[in-house]
Amino acid sequence: MFALLSRPTHAAWLTLAFAVSLAVAICHPANATSPAAVVASVQVVQIKNFAFVPAIVTVAPGTTVTWTNVDEDPHSVVANDKGFRSRALDTQDRYSFTFTKAGDYAYFCSLHPHMTGKIIVKPR
Numbered sequence: 001m002f003a004l005l006s007r008p009t010h011a012a013w014l015t016l017a018f019a020v021s022l023a024v025a026i027c028h029p030a031n032a033t034s035p036a037a038v039v040a041s042v043q044v045v046q047i048k049n050f051a052f053v054p055a056i057v058t059v060a061p062g063t064t065v066t067w068t069n070v071d072e073d074p075h076s077v078v079a080n081d082k083g084f085r086s087r088a089l090d091t092q093d094r095y096s097f098t099f100t101k102a103g104d105y106a107y108f109c110s111l112h113p114h115m116t117g118k119i120i121v122k123p124r
């Protein structure tokens with residue numbers, strides 16, 4: 001008799017504890033503003049005013065980076081190690097490359113070598 005009464009009470013406490021922890025989790029989303037939250041499977045880089053924007057991007061392996069030239073002048077995207085290389089991109093042209101391996105990938109514009117950028121591929 002006593003066991004039958006105490007069991008539902010125990011279950012009620014477990015339910016309450018679960019509800020409280022759930023409420024805490026909802027009210028405090030983990031690291032919502034940390035840099036890790038910026039990581040996405042698709043990353044866009046604009047080529048604007050003779051610069052790559054953002055110049056340095058951190059992505060997870062498997063991320064496709066798409067560069068879009070929004071300048072009036074043609075630009076290109078060329079890896080320092082020649083691992084990827086776009087043709088000359090006219091206004092609104094795009095170039096995409098999927099980064100599968102972790103590492104730092106420095107690149108530049110072959111038409112204006114002072115334009116540089118970097119893709120950092122890092123597991124989450």
Ligand SMILES: [Cu+2]
Binds near residue numbers: 050075112
């Ligand atoms: Cu350029």
